[in-house]
Amino acid sequence: MAGHTRPLRILLAKLGMDTHTVGVTVIAHALREAGMEVIFTGLKQTPAMVAAAAIQEDVDVVGISTLSAGHTRSLPQLAQLLREAGAGDKLLLAGGVIPEEDRPLLEQAGVDRIFTMGSDTREIVDYLNQWWSRQPGSPD
Amino acid sequence: MEVAAALVKGNVAAGARAMRWLDDRDPRGADVVSAVIGHTGGAHVVGLTGPPGAGKSTLASALIAEARRREHRVGVVAVDPSSPFTGGAILGDRVRMARHALDPDVFIRSVGTRGQAGGLSRSTHDTCLILDAMGYDLILVETVGVGQDEIEIVALAHTTVIVGLPGLGDEVQAVKAGLMEVGEIIVINKADREGLDHTLQHYETMLHLRASAQPDAPDAWTPPLLTAVATREEGTAAVVDAIEAHGRWLRANGEFAARSGRRARAQAMVLLRDRLSTLLDQHADPQVLAAVEARELDVYSAADALLAGLREALRRG
Amino acid sequence: MHRKGSALRRASQRADTMSTEDHARAERGDQQRPSRPGEAAADATPPDDGIAAAAARWQAETRAPFVADNPERRDAFLTQALKWSVNPLYTPADLEAMGFDYLRDVGFPGEYPYTRGTGPNGHRSALWTMTQVTGFGKGEEWAKRARYMLDQGLSGLILEHDLPTTNGYDSDDPLVAGEVGRAGMALDSLEDLEQAFDLPFDKLQYLMSVCNAPQPVNLAMIIAALEKKGVDPRDFVLHIVNGILIEYTCVGRYIYPPEHGLKLATDCIEYIIRHHPNWAPISIIAAQLQPAKANPVQEIAFSLAIACAYIDATLERGFDIDTVAPYFHFVVNVDMDFFEGVCKLRAFRKCWARLMRERYGATNPAAMKIRMMTSPTTTALTLQQPLNNIGRLAIMATACALGGAGEHMTTPLHDEAHALPAEEAIRVGAALQHIVAHETGVADTIDPLAGSYYVEALTKQIEDAAFAEMDKVFEMGGALAAIRTGYFQRALGREQYERHRDIEEGRRKWVGVNHLTLEEEQREIEIFRLDEQVEEQQIARLRSLRERRDQAAVDAALDGVREAAAAGDNLLPACLVAVKAYATHGEICAAMRDVFGQYTPDSQLAGV
């Protein structure tokens, strides 16, 4: 994390009525343990609510956990809302149950990286740390 | 300054970005502050503090709802503890305020303590300043759940609300020892729980002791003792009443501006210390340090030598 | 260094090395294993018991030298979920040390305490009813799928609805855009059920419907639809899950605050007992707690505490325990730890029997016989190399059968981690139950694992620990209090994180995930894809219905629902009137929302 004077900030969110929580709980704990600041939005959020929170908190990363097959609609919508608010620079991650077939659609919509079942949280942490070290850090 | 101009018009993304710069110690943050300073000073900063789990976030959410009915624009800074081991944190206060997510007149920012004692975080002051410039006239600062020593909020806020809860355990002891000395409004939340009467008596006694310890002033502020059930929004309008009343009292006594001023002065000192400590780290002569480490030089002489070195470096610019 | 000494001392040494961990668990309020086999005997002077002495001799003379040369392949052998240490060998001495008594602890099939099964003849007279979970798309698509499933040799179906439905919204509500028909069958009005019930009711012996938060609305719709189809409710078993308390605990499909949720559930129980006594008004799905990472002890304890909340509320409606208890039903699954699973099923039966007798003074045997559906768990099934899941399913289904399958068995499918079931997986899954039932012989004698020293020891330990945990929940005011304070949720959250670490840190090997992994996964199975048009079509149908129906009648019926809700009346009659007037599911749920309010949970991220 060369150059950063503060921890990476990530917003974790669940969209729609999908309330599978095991994955997001595991991720939240793992990221905290890796020294990141995790902000959780709560359940049953709309894309607009998540976008508003991401902007107010000005997090570096937005992470969505989606398991109940609502992702093809909600994720592109969220990405769009973030872009419209000038927050398209945030890293957008998704995890959960996301079939191969849907990846192109989501990637095109602006999802930067997808993690599915069996992803090692250490891999996720490494990925985030690497991304974070490439971001412009503190100037001193 | 695009960001400064936008944030004083209330642009949410611009305000959020300025907070991030300040957090990052990006020099653009300082520039924003000097550009917007003329737009600050109006906001009423209210601290919410009390033991962990007292219901501070839930109460904050209810207060936001009530304040919005009174057409306040509300900014919230919610501080949660960072892990002392990893520096990481799960900032959970926001969840309890989620229902305000889409209200454009509510802005919630979560921050971790990041190793800072006192129940606040380094960036809390900066965040309040930006919220103030953005036109949020009521700013709620929720501290981490605190014990008796962590009352830094008092230095930051115009009004400190102590959130207690019924019960006879350590929680009350903690409140008694430290917080009770300082709160301007006392709210016993979770009034739906057992032991309320006893707790109220207890608090009354403490407030009485506190009043008798203070010199008599005709227009002194008498801290009200209120009860609330934050989950049901009961008693929360009275809390907002009390906050507004205290705001009026502060203004009437010239205390409002005075407190803002004292806060700014203290914050300047904090920044100065911060910068000095960075300078020290940069200019501490490694040879001197090596000498103390090898026990060839005593610590006092070493400190003198390091300070001399720093002065020299500063003189050379 | 630990390798010498008697078997008994060995056990107690292990207890020592475990003690810090156990201590930490105890502090966090987790279950402690109440009695360790061999431990008591090791602490006291060794009993004058031939077997214990012989076991000690075996350990010293035969096993220890071997192990000294052939170190064990793991530092500790622990059960999968409870992480209880597993001894190298169990003998009658272990059972004796824990005070095991055959007649008291196990007894005979069909008799108290039902450890060996609730039926007197196991599965020799009849096999379990074979079922699977199903639900997607619109009513007519689902009906087609249901017919396919019945053709594969299934005779029971578990119908899941989509998330808009189970959360009480109509398909055109902007809050649920993109979720219609995706995770279950869409249901907006009686019309949809009329389409869905285009089924051969002679083949379908059993239908379980899952629609917990809006249960009175859903029950009313089913009753009305069966009426329209001319199905005699006496010839058919409808089973509503009606499981709102577990929704608050770990599933999430809630609408109203818990006390109102419980009230609505009780309305449905009462209505069914009074009007359709051959139906089943409730199921406590422990098999939802388990995937949220409840361990077997928590599963039994939380499920039974939750059952007590419903029972207490139902008793207040003027029934007695011997009438009410026989209506209670549980769905219990097993994970890959074979013995932990088998013993959990056995302990579950006994715990229920004891609870009914000891807490409620039940005397009717039917009240003490647990009604149970069993299932392999979903969470053992991997995304990677999905064909391996067929092997896992076969093993778990066998464990279910050996643990006493219950009245019904359902199995998840090998494509579980990919998407909703494809037809190929359904066929394989249906066949799998038949293979276990007909080819293996495991169902041919009753409770065949009874008498295994390990099985009996573990069964009893789970029972004792479950009772201890249950008492803790009762002390804090029962299940509703545990939900309100987040106790259940936090307990599960801790398990979730810790058990995930077991996998990442390699303590648990999982083929395809952290063992025998492939560089490149190749698609080896058929994957179900939903027709993208569903949402649009469903919304179009809903809107056309709103235009066709008698709006005045609908408005009046919805007022009726609000009045009944406000008055605290049983909501079934008002819901029946409303569904028959073609008020929509979402409208009726909204009418109740007007009165009961909406629930925002407290511990939204379990354990945080």
Ligand code: B12
């Ligand atoms: C456990 C489970 C449940 C539990 C959930 C308990 C809980 N509180 O979470 C219970 C039993 C309650 C449940 C209920 C339902 N379930 Co379910 N469930 C599962 C199951 C078996 C496992 C999910 C899980 O917990 N995995 C373990 C965690 C650790 O893994 P994970 O979430 O994938 O997370 C990992 C990665 O994906 C990634 N990750 C995840 N999120 C994020 C986020 C970020 C930012 C990052 C970086 C990484 C990341 O990192 C994690 C660590 O490796 C899946 C099948 C499966 N294998 O996925 C079905 C599954 C998801 N469920 C399904 C369904 C349909 C439901 C229901 C909606 C049914 C219904 N009709 O109502 C209900 C209702 C739930 C709801 N309201 O949303 C379907 C979804 C179908 C689809 N997507 O096409 C699945 C796929 C099963 C199936 N084949 O039918 N379920």
Ligand SMILES: Nc1nc2c(ncn2[C@@H]2O[C@H](COP(=O)(O)OP(=O)(O)OP(=O)(O)O)[C@@H](O)[C@H]2O)c(=O)[nH]1
């Ligand atoms: N019974 C009751 N519970 C309440 C009340 N207010 C809050 N709670 C509950 O108390 C718990 C803690 O509430 P929070 O608002 O998170 O408390 P907090 O003081 O912000 O907690 P920390 O930020 O962790 O220190 C939650 O479960 C709330 O629902 C109340 O008035 N009555």
Ligand SMILES: [Mg+2]
């Ligand atoms: Mg809080």
